[in-house]
Amino acid sequence: MSKKLTSRAEDYSKWYNELVVKADLAENSAVRGCMVIKPYGYAIWEKMQAELDKMFKETGHQNAYFPLFVPKSLFEAEEKNAEGFAKECAIVTHYRLQNDPDNPGKLRVDPEAKLEEELVVRPTSEAIIWNTYKGWIQSYRDLPLLINQWANVVRWEMRTRLFLRTAEFLWQEGHTAHETKAEAIEETKLMNDIYAKFAENFMAIPVIQGVKSESERFAGAEDTYCIEALMQDGKALQAGTSHFLGQNFAKAFDVKFANKEGKQDYVWATSWGVSTRLMGALIMTHSDDHGLVLPPSLAPNQVVIVPIYKSDEDFDAISEVADTIISDLRAKGITVKFDKRKTHRPGAKFAQHELQGVPLRIAMGARDLANGTVELARRDKLTKEIVPLDDLTETIDGLLKDIQDALFHKALEYRNTHTTEVDTFEEFKDVLETKGGFISAHWDGTIETEDKIKEITKATIRCIPLENKEEKGVCVYSGAPSSKRVLFAKAY
RNA sequence: CGGGGUGUAGCGUAGCCCGGUUAUCGCGCCACGUUUGGGACGUGGAGGCCGCAGGUUCGAAUCCUGCCACCCCGACCA
Numbered sequence: 027m028s029k030k031l032t033s034r035a036e037d038y039s040k041w042y043n044e045l046v047v048k049a050d051l052a053e054n055s056a057v058r059g060c061m062v063i064k065p066y067g068y069a070i071w072e073k074m075q076a077e078l079d080k081m082f083k084e085t086g087h088q089n090a091y092f093p094l095f096v097p098k099s100l101f102e103a104e105e106k107n108a109e110g111f112a113k114e115c116a117i118v119t120h121y122r123l124q125n126d127p128d129n130p131g132k133l134r135v136d137p138e139a140k141l142e143e144e145l146v147v148r149p150t151s152e153a154i155i156w157n158t159y160k161g162w163i164q165s166y167r168d169l170p171l172l173i174n175q176w177a178n179v180v181r182w183e184m185r186t187r188l189f190l191r192t193a194e195f196l197w198q199e200g201h202t203a204h205e206t207k208a209e210a211i212e213e214t215k216l217m218n219d220i221y222a223k224f225a226e227n228f229m230a231i232p233v234i235q236g237v238k239s240e241s242e243r244f245a246g247a248e249d250t251y252c253i254e255a256l257m258q259d260g261k262a263l264q265a266g267t268s269h270f271l272g273q274n275f276a277k278a279f280d281v282k283f284a285n286k287e288g289k290q291d292y293v294w295a296t297s298w299g300v301s302t303r304l305m306g307a308l309i310m311t312h313s314d315d316h317g318l319v320l321p322p323s324l325a326p327n328q329v330v331i332v333p334i335y336k337s338d339e340d341f342d343a344i345s346e347v348a349d350t351i352i353s354d355l356r357a358k359g360i361t362v363k364f365d366k367r368k369t370h371r372p373g374a375k376f377a378q379h380e381l382q383g384v385p386l387r388i389a390m391g392a393r394d395l396a397n398g399t400v401e402l403a404r405r406d407k408l409t410k411e412i413v414p415l416d417d418l419t420e421t422i423d424g425l426l427k428d429i430q431d432a433l434f435h436k437a438l439e440y441r442n443t444h445t446t447e448v449d450t451f452e453e454f455k456d457v458l459e460t461k462g463g464f465i466s467a468h469w470d471g472t473i474e475t476e477d478k479i480k481e482i483t484k485a486t487i488r489c490i491p492l493e494n495k496e497e498k499g500v501c502v503y504s505g506a507p508s509s510k511r512v513l514f515a516k517a518y
Numbered sequence: 519c520g521g522g523g524u525g526u527a528g529c530g531u532a533g534c535c536c537g538g539u540u541a542u543c544g545c546g547c548c549a550c551g552u553u554u555g556g557g558a559c560g561u562g563g564a565g566g567c568c569g570c571a572g573g574u575u576c577g578a579a580u581c582c583u584g585c586c587a588c589c590c591c592g593a594c595c596a
Contacts (some may be wrong), residue, residue, distance in 0.1 A: 373555090
C-alpha cells in the first residue's frame with residue numbers, strides 16, 4: 027500500500043475516495059449507494075450541526091421532527107415537486123416478512139401484508155410537513171412559523187459518491203410559513219445568507235451567492251437561491267440552497283389563514299437545506315496530498331500532542347509538562363488531544379494526524395524538556411518551528427486564528443484565479459477545457475441555449491450571482507442581447 | 519438503463535493468453551526481542567470455498583456458459 031495518496035493530477039476521483047477512507051471519515055456500506063460515517067467524520071458533522079443550529083436559533087427558528095414516511099397521496103399533492111422527485115424514490119409497499127416455504131431458513135415478503143397505500147421514504151419533507159402545518163395555522167397570529175428539522179432523507183440516485191451523492195444522506199431542512207410574499211422572500215435570502223456566512227467563516231470555503239436558472243430550480247419552487255463553491259479540480263459544487271416556494275404548497279395542502287382584515291389567504295412558504303455534502307466540499311476545498319486539512323473551527327481536535335521518549339521516566343516527565351499545556355489550552359477553549367499511545371512510533375502518529383487534518387501538532391521530547399521548548403507544526407503549511415513553553419497558549423491561539431484565515435484566503439485566491447470572464451463561445455470552450463473553474467459569461471436567458479451549452483460542453487449555469495452588476499452584452503452562444511453575466515461551470 | 523472495465527487474505531496485487539506440486543509478493547494483523555526527534559527492524563506465526571452457480575477435463579484461479587457485485591463514462595441529481 028502506498029504511503030502517499032494517489033496524485034490528484036492522475037485521478038482526482040480516486041484521490042478523493044482514498045482520502046475519505048484513509049482519513050477515517052467514511053466508507054461505503056453494504057447497502058448500495060449508502061455511506062457509513064465513521065466516528066471521526068461524524069465528529070466533524072456534529073461541529074457543523076452545532077454551529078448551524080446556533081445560527082438558526084439566533085434568527086428565531088426552532089427544531090422539530092416529522093415522519094420518515096410520506097403517504098403517496100400526500101407526496102403527489104404538489105405536482106411539480108412530486109414529478110421532480112418521482113424518479114428517485116424508495117417506496118415501502120409491505121409491512122411484514124414470513125418464513126419462505128420454498129427456501130427453509132429464509133424469509134420472504136408476506137403477500138398478505140401489502141399496505142393499502144404505499145409510503146414514500148422522504149426524499150425531502152415538504153409534503154409531510156405542509157400537511158401537518160395545515161392544522162397548525164389558522165390566523166396571522168400563528169405566523170411566521172419558523173421550523174427546522176435535522177433528518178435523513180433517501181434519494182435513489184443512479185450513481186453515488188461518498189458524501190457528495192449518497193442514496194441516504196443527513197441534512198437539515200427548514201420549512202417556514204409567512205403572511206406575505208415579501209416576508210417569505212426575505213426569509214429565503216436570509217437563510218441563504220446564513221449558509222454563505224457559515225461556509226465562509228466556519229468552513230473557510232468561499233462561496234458565490236446566486237439564483238438558479240429555471241432548469242436548475244428546485245421542483246415546486248418559484249425561486250431557488252444557492253451558494254456555489256469551487257473545488258480544487260476546477261469543478262463547482264452546490265453547497266446549500268434556499269427556496270422561495272410562493273403559495274404552491276399552501277395551495278396544494280390548503281393551508282389558509284385569516285389575515286388582519288379577517289379574509290382567508292394562502293400562506294407564503296420557504297424551504298432551505300444543507301447536507302453532509304458540505305463535508306465533501308470541505309474535503310475537496312482544503313485537502314492536499316498529505317491528507318485532510320481542517321479549519322480549526324471544525325477540527326474535533328485543534329491540537330495534538332505527540333510525546334517522543336525512550337524510557338518510562340522520559341514519558342512521565344513529558345506527560346507532566348503536557349498536562350499543564352492541556353489544562354492551559356482547555357481553559358482557553360482550545361481542544362487538545364494527548365496522543366500517548368505506546369503502540370505507535372512518533373513518525374506514524376505524525377502521518378496519521380496529518381492524514382486526519384489536525385491543525386496544529388506539538389511534539390515534545392527530552393531535548394525540549396531541557397530547553398523549555400516544544401516543536402510546533404502547522405498542518406496547512408506543513409511548517410515546523412521550535413517555540414518556548416512560555417506563552418505557548420497565546421502562540422497557539424494566534425496560530426489557530428491564522429490558520430482559519432489562511433485557509434479561507436488560499437481557497438479564495440484559487441477561486442479568483444479560476445474565474446474567467448469570456449465573451450466568445452470559442453473562448454468559453456477553451457477555458458473550460460484547459461483551465462476549468464467558473465466562467466462568467468452573458469446568456470440570453472433561454473432554456474434552449476442553456477441546454478445546448480450543456481450538451482456541447484457539459485457545463486451548466488451554476489447561478490446568476492446576486493452581486494453581478496447590470497452589464498450590456500450579447501449571449502456567448504446565441505448572440506442575443508443580455509443584461510447580466512451568469513456563472514457557468516462543470517459541476518458535481 | 520446504454521457503453522467499457524474489474525472481481526484472488528482486512529487492503530493493494532502476481533499468476534489466467536498456453537490447465538498440472540502446498541496460489542505469488544507487499545502493506546496490515548499476532549507473538550517475542552531490539553527500537554522510538556518523520557510512516558522502525560529482526561525472527562517466528564495466523565489468515566484464501568481464486569465473486570457465485572453450472573459445464574468441459576484424469577485434473578480448473580486458469581477454458582466455456584449463465585448470474586451477481588463493484589468501478590469508470592453517459593442519462594439523473596443536493
